[in-house]
Amino acid sequence: MTTPVAEPTGSTPLDAVVVGAGFAGIYSLYRLRKDGLSVRVFEAAAGVGGVWYWNRYPGARCDVESVDYSYSFDEDLQQEWNWKEKYATQPEILAYMEHVVERFDLAKDITLNTRVTDIVFDEDAQLWAVTTDTGESVRARFVVLGLGPLSNSNIPNIPGIHDFAGPMLHTGQWPHEPVDFTGQRVGVIGTGSSGIQSIPEIAKQAAKLTVFQRTPNFSVPAGNRPLTDEDRAAQKADYAERRRLSRLSGGGSPHETHLKSALEVSDEERRAVYEEWWRKGGVLFSKAFPDQFTSIEANDTARDFWVEKVRAKVDDPKIAELLIPTSHPIGTKRICTDSGYFETFNRDNVELVNLRESPIERIDATGVVTADGRHHDLDALVLATGYDAMTGSVKKINIVGRGGKTLNEEWSGGARTYLGLGIEGFPNLFNLTGPGSPSVLANMVLHSELHVDWVATAIADLADRGAVLMEPTHDAVEGWVEECRKRAEGSLMVKADSWYLGANIPGRPRVFMPFVGGFGVYGEIINKVAADGYPGFAFS
Numbered sequence: 001m002t003t004p005v006a007e008p009t010g011s012t013p014l015d016a017v018v019v020g021a022g023f024a025g026i027y028s029l030y031r032l033r034k035d036g037l038s039v040r041v042f043e044a045a046a047g048v049g050g051v052w053y054w055n056r057y058p059g060a061r062c063d064v065e066s067v068d069y070s071y072s073f074d075e076d077l078q079q080e081w082n083w084k085e086k087y088a089t090q091p092e093i094l095a096y097m098e099h100v101v102e103r104f105d106l107a108k109d110i111t112l113n114t115r116v117t118d119i120v121f122d123e124d125a126q127l128w129a130v131t132t133d134t135g136e137s138v139r140a141r142f143v144v145l146g147l148g149p150l151s152n153s154n155i156p157n158i159p160g161i162h163d164f165a166g167p168m169l170h171t172g173q174w175p176h177e178p179v180d181f182t183g184q185r186v187g188v189i190g191t192g193s194s195g196i197q198s199i200p201e202i203a204k205q206a207a208k209l210t211v212f213q214r215t216p217n218f219s220v221p222a223g224n225r226p227l228t229d230e231d232r233a234a235q236k237a238d239y240a241e242r243r244r245l246s247r248l249s250g251g252g253s254p255h256e257t258h259l260k261s262a263l264e265v266s267d268e269e270r271r272a273v274y275e276e277w278w279r280k281g282g283v284l285f286s287k288a289f290p291d292q293f294t295s296i297e298a299n300d301t302a303r304d305f306w307v308e309k310v311r312a313k314v315d316d317p318k319i320a321e322l323l324i325p326t327s328h329p330i331g332t333k334r335i336c337t338d339s340g341y342f343e344t345f346n347r348d349n350v351e352l353v354n355l356r357e358s359p360i361e362r363i364d365a366t367g368v369v370t371a372d373g374r375h376h377d378l379d380a381l382v383l384a385t386g387y388d389a390m391t392g393s394v395k396k397i398n399i400v401g402r403g404g405k406t407l408n409e410e411w412s413g414g415a416r417t418y419l420g421l422g423i424e425g426f427p428n429l430f431n432l433t434g435p436g437s438p439s440v441l442a443n444m445v446l447h448s449e450l451h452v453d454w455v456a457t458a459i460a461d462l463a464d465r466g467a468v469l470m471e472p473t474h475d476a477v478e479g480w481v482e483e484c485r486k487r488a489e490g491s492l493m494v495k496a497d498s499w500y501l502g503a504n505i506p507g508r509p510r511v512f513m514p515f516v517g518g519f520g521v522y523g524e525i526i527n528k529v530a531a532d533g534y535p536g537f538a539f540s
């Protein structure tokens, strides 16, 4: 389907339209404006923050340390902001993002409460026409998509779901007013990162909590704690080195794996390493040894250690077994980070329902019916059921490139990009932190900066060449898709039915979307392409 180019309301085209005011969009505005470009940001929400605006569920906090999950582009900013805890809560991250917007006077170019509906390339004018749901239409030379890989909530298609009479809350669309579950019977469907963070908090309030688990997940204690003045001073004094190491690292934070492989060390050394990485907390546990993602034997040693830890936390051995994943190697689905998740199942007011044994048949006004005939009576239902990840938000916009081809047509067999940034047939349109880049496998704040700096440099270089448009060639896209495929298949990451593969959304093509080669390696690749004059891009 094509859409006619919308009639612009303003006669002077903008240099750039940025879609989304999360970490990527906010920095895009800052950087492109600093480079002298005229920029408008459109944001569907009533405030800035992206996922950190929406994800207000109890227990929501980041699984990357606050000191690292923050912008590096301004030394004064990183020196003056004081993080309260090792892992920041959602309100603190949102307050930080609002502070950045205010500090750099960005709000005047951000239009809130406005969803972009159409982005259509006008081949004659060599401009993009961007239309919004408020009826506004602007033209721009460049479009930057900062939509976020985890922004399109997945509401499962369970029969009767909309008949539920009580409050039904998706973790990614949580209300702004406080939700009080005191005295209520609450059900949570889903045991991914959002479920695992919210379940311990909801259990503290609810009269009864029923957890509906389809697939158990690996989770490691965050080891969260308040930061002291001494912690903050030490972190700030070391910021330059932290950032340097982060940019070279696999995941965008300053942590290395143990130097030797899990299979070449003694049992004692292996155990000591796992204990140390367990103490470091959270996602880092899946990166204790360099071969954890390539060798199933190495991965199994991490799994065995993890299983022992979890069995020790759960009083009822039968419940413990239900909580132990058997369907995928550890770390091949996003490893979760928790604060007391497994211990929550020792509480009298918490019940675990194993959906593998008794799937949900339907939902009615008063609860959930499972295949064993039980009716689970509920006053409130929480959907921690995840996202149509990586491409879901991009695909919701009608994006039409050269020859009237839509992005949905271009990506019908799976997302195809060059370097995760450019799309064939969509000149001067850049997709940030999405498929074909490390994306969700890396620290999204530094990843956003890497992408935006690359785009800003490319825009400046385009002008220096005297060209107007840049777009990837067919061969370059083919090559990058193949490179990403080979790297993913050389790892264990393809062994899980994860949202990285689109496996959580029925009908989605099964293609591993993120670049698994590591954040540092990826940065070297894209910066070399820029330094070498952009091989793989055509200029006109």
Ligand code: N01
Pocket (backbone or CB within 6 Å): 061, 062, 063, 064, 150, 156, 157, 158, 171, 189, 190, 191, 192, 193, 194, 195, 197, 212, 213, 214, 215, 334, 337, 355, 360, 384, 385, 386, 387, 440, 499, 504
């Ligand atoms: O979503 P998920 P999430 N019936 O897709 C279940 C980031 N994040 O929001 O595995 C029953 O991981 C589904 O079951 P299954 C992080 O990158 C980070 O938790 O498909 N169950 C699964 O258990 C994360 O990975 C942070 O069998 C159904 C759950 O719902 C990503 O966001 C915090 C179902 C969905 O898990 C997504 O996490 C939060 C159905 N019909 C999120 N449909 C931190 O920084 C789905 N499920 C810590």
